[in-house]
Amino acid sequence: MTEWFVRGKLTDSVPADDRGFQYGDGLFETLAIRGGQPRFWDLHYDRLHIGCERLGLPVPAERSLSSDLQRAVVASDIDIENATAKIIVTAGSGPRGYRRPDELRSVIRIGLYDSVLPGADAFREGVTVRLCQTRLAIQPQLAGIKSLNRLEQVLARREWRDPSIMEGLMLDTDDRLICGTMSNVFICSKDSIATPALSRCGVSGVMRRHIIASLARNGLHCDVRDIELDELYAADEIFLTNSQFGVLPVRRVGDEDSIVGAMTRNVMHIAAAAGVAECAL
Amino acid sequence: MTEWFVRGKLTDSVPADDRGFQYGDGLFETLAIRGGQPRFWDLHYDRLHIGCERLGLPVPAERSLSSDLQRAVVASDIDIENATAKIIVTAGSGPRGYRRPDELRSVIRIGLYDSVLPGADAFREGVTVRLCQTRLAIQPQLAGIKSLNRLEQVLARREWRDPSIMEGLMLDTDDRLICGTMSNVFICSKDSIATPALSRCGVSGVMRRHIIASLARNGLHCDVRDIELDELYAADEIFLTNSQFGVLPVRRVGDEDSIVGAMTRNVMHIAAAAGVAECAL
Numbered sequence: 178m179t180e181w182f183v184r185g186k187l188t189d190s191v192p193a194d195d196r197g198f199q200y201g202d203g204l205f206e207t208l209a210i211r212g213g214q215p216r217f218w219d220l221h222y223d224r225l226h227i228g229c230e231r232l233g234l235p236v237p238a239e240r241s242l243s244s245d246l247q248r249a250v251v252a253s254d255i256d257i258e259n260a261t262a263k264i265i266v267t268a269g270s271g272p273r274g275y276r277r278p279d280e281l282r283s284v285i286r287i288g289l290y291d292s293v294l295p296g297a298d299a300f301r302e303g304v305t306v307r308l309c310q311t312r313l314a315i316q317p318q319l320a321g322i323k324s325l326n327r328l329e330q331v332l333a334r335r336e337w338r339d340p341s342i343m344e345g346l347m348l349d350t351d352d353r354l355i356c357g358t359m360s361n362v363f364i365c366s367k368d369s370i371a372t373p374a375l376s377r378c379g380v381s382g383v384m385r386r387h388i389i390a391s392l393a394r395n396g397l398h399c400d401v402r403d404i405e406l407d408e409l410y411a412a413d414e415i416f417l418t419n420s421q422f423g424v425l426p427v428r429r430v431g432d433e434d435s436i437v438g439a440m441t442r443n444v445m446h447i448a449a450a451a452g453v454a455e456c457a458l
Numbered sequence: 459m460t461e462w463f464v465r466g467k468l469t470d471s472v473p474a475d476d477r478g479f480q481y482g483d484g485l486f487e488t489l490a491i492r493g494g495q496p497r498f499w500d501l502h503y504d505r506l507h508i509g510c511e512r513l514g515l516p517v518p519a520e521r522s523l524s525s526d527l528q529r530a531v532v533a534s535d536i537d538i539e540n541a542t543a544k545i546i547v548t549a550g551s552g553p554r555g556y557r558r559p560d561e562l563r564s565v566i567r568i569g570l571y572d573s574v575l576p577g578a579d580a581f582r583e584g585v586t587v588r589l590c591q592t593r594l595a596i597q598p599q600l601a602g603i604k605s606l607n608r609l610e611q612v613l614a615r616r617e618w619r620d621p622s623i624m625e626g627l628m629l630d631t632d633d634r635l636i637c638g639t640m641s642n643v644f645i646c647s648k649d650s651i652a653t654p655a656l657s658r659c660g661v662s663g664v665m666r667r668h669i670i671a672s673l674a675r676n677g678l679h680c681d682v683r684d685i686e687l688d689e690l691y692a693a694d695e696i697f698l699t700n701s702q703f704g705v706l707p708v709r710r711v712g713d714e715d716s717i718v719g720a721m722t723r724n725v726m727h728i729a730a731a732a733g734v735a736e737c738a739l
Contacts, residue, residue, distance in 0.1 A: 179554070181474040190471035191479050193462040193567065198472050199546075200608040201482035207554075232609070233616050263554065265480075268612075273460070273488075273544065273571050275608065275615035275639050286474065290554050314595035314659075315631055318613060326607035327481040327556065328513070331549075332599060334556035335514050350596055358556050378595075 182249040182287045195284065197267030200275065201325040203283075204228040206383075208246075209292070209421050210260040215246060216452065217420070220383040225266065228322035234268060234283050242285065249287040256291065261421060263288040267325070294422055294455060295343065300445070301458060303428030303437040304343035306357065306417070308406075309333040313349045313356075313378040321381040330358045344417060346409070346430070349378050354404045360419040361385035364404065364412035365440040371400040371408075384418040384453070388444065391451040397443075416441045423453035463530040463568045476565065478548030481556065482606040484564075485509040487664075489527075490573070490702050491541040496527060497733065498701070501664040506547065509603035515549060515564050523566065530568040540573040542702060548606070575703055575736060576624065581726070582739060584709030584718040585624035587638065587698070589687075590614040594630045594637075594659040602662040611639045625698060627690070627711070630659050635685045641700040642666035645685065645693035646721040652681040652689075665699040665734070669725065672732040678724075697722045704734035 181188055196202035206225050209216040222239050229236040246264065250257050265286045271278040295304065311333035319326065333345050344357040355373050356362055361382040363372045370392065375381045389399045409415065415427035415435050424445045426437040442458075449457035462469055477483035487506050490497040503520050510517040527545065531538050546567045552559040576585065592614040600607065614626050625638040636654050637643055642663040644653045651673065656662045670680045690696065696708035696716050705726045707718040723739075730738035 179475060189474055191474050191476075193470055193472050193569065194460060195472075195479070196612075198476070198479040199486075199606070200612055201606055202609065202612050205480075232613065261554065273542065273569075275611040277612065277616065279619075288474065288554075311599060312597070314597035314600075316593070316595035316610070318592060319595075319609060324609055325480070325482055326609045328483065328600060328605055328607045329597070330556040331477075331481055331483050331558065332513070335558065338560075 178255055178291050180253050180255060180289045182252065183284065185245065185248045185252065187252070191286070192270050194270045195267055196269060196271050196277070197265065197325055202277070203265060203267030203325045204232065204234070205266070205323055205325060206264045207420055208262045208264070210250060210257050210262050210289070211454070213250060213257045215262060217383050217387055218243060220386055224323065224381065224383060225264065228324065229266065231318065231322050232324065234266060235281065237266065237283075237285055245285060246287055249289060253289045255289045259292040261290040261292050263290065265325070292421065295425060299343065299425055300456065303426035303435070304417070305341055305429040306344045306346055306427050307337060307342050307431050309336050309345040309347050309358070311336065311347065313347050315349055315351065315377045317377055320378050321375045323380050333358045343425070348406060352406060354406055354409050355379040356382075357417055360417040363388070363399070363416050363418065363444075364409060365414040366408075366412050369400060370397065370440065370444070371402060371404060373404045374401050382418055383420050384423060387451065388418050388424065388448060391447050392444065395447050414438045414441045416444060423455040424448045459536055459572050461534050461536060461570045463533065464565065466526065466529045466533065468533070472567070473551050475551045476548055477550060477552050477558070478546065478606055483558070484546060484548030484606045485513065485515070486547070486604055486606060487545045488701055489543045489545070491531060491538050491543050491570070492735070494531060494538045496543060498664050498668055499524060501667055505604065505662065505664060506545065509605065510547065512599065512603050513605065515547060516562065518547065518566055526566060527568055530570060534570045536570045536572055542571040542573050544569040544571065546606070573702065576706060580624065580706055581737065584707035584716070585698070586622055586710040587625045587627055587708050588618055588623050588712050590617050590626040590628050590639070592617065592628065594628050596630055596632065596658045598658055601659050602656050604661050614639045624706070629687060633687060635687055635690050636660040638698055641698040644669070644680070644697050644699065644725075645690060646695040647689070647693050650681060651678065651721065651725070652683060652685060654685045655682050663699055664701050665704060668732065668734075669699050669705065669729060672728050673725065676728050695719045695722045697725060704736040705729045
């Protein structure tokens, strides 16, 4: 079930001349709604803020956006104990052409979805991921933000249908490991934890940021740096993060087994204590 | 004025869950309608066909798409002597997530717009263009086709508001000249004509293809190859192509004057004789 709201009113359509539809001229956030409240609102708002500045879109006021979301959650028929909210900000309607209207009126739409989470065994035993052929292009102007231009992820997700494969990892066009199609990736080796830098491409996930901060608060440093593919295969442990599921251990990358070990368990433990109930085993 | 048709019926909206809106999961074509007929239909259909195959979308049957377009043109209130048609093909509606529905039902929408062309002086005296800071990312999987992921063009077009600047030229992230935000570019030096190869990024314009073929039929070879920025500034003459305006001479790139000379005139003459009336001076 899905419901869409614009300024608190239920709507199921978008004007055909909306620049989000015509050019992907916009951004989105996908939030976990837990117990009727958006989780990590500040982090989502912050990324949206950065994205709007990067794209030259008016930054929605935090209070007004937050109350729009709250209104949509309350008005929704979806089970808001565990739901997913998607906020889409576009450059609004305009005439044909890449040039935005001088008086830009961006539009905020809020979608509410039933929550779909992996089963308990995925959290306990880990998931299988694959390596995608589709590469992420190097485009610092769009790196880190969550724009509506997501064809690379769509193409990568097309590469497999096997339901036992949970996610596909993506490299950039220079062979660096970047992220999953819908998650970020972390590698653990000996006593160190690292996750790819996202200054050239990739989406800077809210859960990734939360985990890095939570680790730091627990005296654990996560290295944010370039990671080559070799390092992925050489890693002792691998885990994924995403705003909905939190932290998921990886037990297999393609044909290579990976260990679901103590470091990932510790990260999940820290995450569960820091508001990500999904990670409590 | 704009009108949108889906399967021959006037409509002004798109379902909020259309993957074209959610992820830019689709393609488009912008055709010139001249004398009530689409110009260079075969070339537009061919690019759309290639784009659908590249993105894994069902290829619309040529006859059915052509008759959809014809129906929309006939039903339209727009002056179809000189109009612009936009065909948008998306992956249709689907649940949340990058994964497309197993039973993919793509949707074709056709928009009709009044035609907006540069004045006669632009064709006679040439236009001013600038060099954009925004780069095109290298992504061979999306190169050449006209997908709905157009944020790079939107960002490039945001770089200027001066109405005397007609177009912005774009480099890729490796400093090669690629194309304009909404046009292709050709350079003439001594007796040779060249245009950038588009295997890494950029849109393979229908008018570009038509001009290359028309030149060949007139015994003139156009070199399709990598072009560095230096070559642009060193060129004797520069011109732009686009499906709506045909061929436009460039008289100035940033602060550097360029000559509107005999080679561009000859190309325009050949274009006018090959069905592009806009280029007849």
